[in-house]
Amino acid sequence: MIMNEPDMHFGSARKTGPVILDLQNISLSFGGVKALTNISFDVRQHEIRAIIGPNGAGKSSMLNVINGVYRPQQGEIIYRGQHRKNMDCYQAAKSGIARTFQNIALFKGMTVLDNIMTGRNLKMKSNFLLQALYWGPARREEIEHRKKAEAIIDFLEIQHIRKTPVGRLPYGLQKRVELGRALAAEPEILLLDEPMAGMNVEEKQDMCRFILDVNDQFGTTIVLIEHDMGVVMDISDRVVVLDYGKKIGDGTPDEVRGNQDVINAYLGSH
Numbered sequence: 001m002i003m004n005e006p007d008m009h010f011g012s013a014r015k016t017g018p019v020i021l022d023l024q025n026i027s028l029s030f031g032g033v034k035a036l037t038n039i040s041f042d043v044r045q046h047e048i049r050a051i052i053g054p055n056g057a058g059k060s061s062m063l064n065v066i067n068g069v070y071r072p073q074q075g076e077i078i079y080r081g082q083h084r085k086n087m088d089c090y091q092a093a094k095s096g097i098a099r100t101f102q103n104i105a106l107f108k109g110m111t112v113l114d115n116i117m118t119g120r121n122l123k124m125k126s127n128f129l130l131q132a133l134y135w136g137p138a139r140r141e142e143i144e145h146r147k148k149a150e151a152i153i154d155f156l157e158i159q160h161i162r163k164t165p166v167g168r169l170p171y172g173l174q175k176r177v178e179l180g181r182a183l184a185a186e187p188e189i190l191l192l193d194e195p196m197a198g199m200n201v202e203e204k205q206d207m208c209r210f211i212l213d214v215n216d217q218f219g220t221t222i223v224l225i226e227h228d229m230g231v232v233m234d235i236s237d238r239v240v241v242l243d244y245g246k247k248i249g250d251g252t253p254d255e256v257r258g259n260q261d262v263i264n265a266y267l268g269s270h
């Protein structure tokens with residue numbers, strides 16, 4: 001079994017651990033459309049793992065399979081050594097898988113701090129009545145959650161906008177707040193769906209730095225979809241390449257760069 005791999009593997013400059021997520025022969029269809037066909041790949045602890053491919057290749061579908069939004073018709077998902085059957089997105093989130101979205105999904109009228117607090121919801125224990133009364137254990141718990149949210153705000157260097165409604169922020173900062181909300185859940189695996197989409201060069205550099213810092217300082221495993229090849233090749237340990245729902249490449253950035261099927265897919269010459 002996959003979790004038994006004993007020794008640490010030293011990827012690029014990063015120290016990655018054993019496989020924590022193993023996807024085996026995943027197939028997913030929407031009616032007649034085959035979004036994913038027989039896809040297998042794994043993710044190691046502490047790794048930055050990219051999923052790339054041309055438009056419509058199945059990348060978002062794959063992310064949605066990992067966090068339980070879609071249930072594949074075929075295949076196995078093994079997370080931390082457990083076969084996951086019929087796991088929905090609530091259970092996936094509870095078990096330590098958080099994500100951000102291609103199109104920002106924040107509460108635009110709420111402040112940065114309150115949006116990040118919503119990421120703590122799954123961690124809250126006190127019941128609704130106690131929370132509403134803001135009494136006893138609920139009060140103590142709320143203070144504890146606020147401290148965690150403030151720590152994330154400091155980490156992401158967004159103290160100056162903590163009370164600003166998210167809808168008023170430029171796009172790059174909204175993306176950073178979304179990252180903050182996902183981090184508030186203290187995930188073991190963070191799924192990032194095009195974290196740099198629509199950003200200028202400076203915003204991309206900032207986002208790259210935060211992704212690397214999250215991985216380094218919190219030890220979070222990261223699976224990301226990204227179209228910017230420079231970014232993917234710079235920050236990823238391994239890259240899986242999809243095309244028309246099939247896996248056509250898998251390996252280190254250098255291996256993938258030299259893979260003829262991958263080159264053909266990107267040049268559209270097949």
Ligand SMILES: Nc1ncnc2c1ncn2[C@@H]1O[C@H](COP(=O)(O)OP(=O)(O)OP(=O)(O)O)[C@@H](O)[C@H]1O
Nearest residue numbers: 030033034035053054055056057058059060061062
């Ligand atoms: N909910 C859905 N219903 C029907 N078809 C879908 C659905 N989601 C995805 N598809 C189809 O599955 C295929 C893979 O789509 P997917 O969005 O996963 O690709 P992608 O690689 O993320 O594309 P992009 O880079 O454009 O976001 C496409 O043919 C798409 O039209």
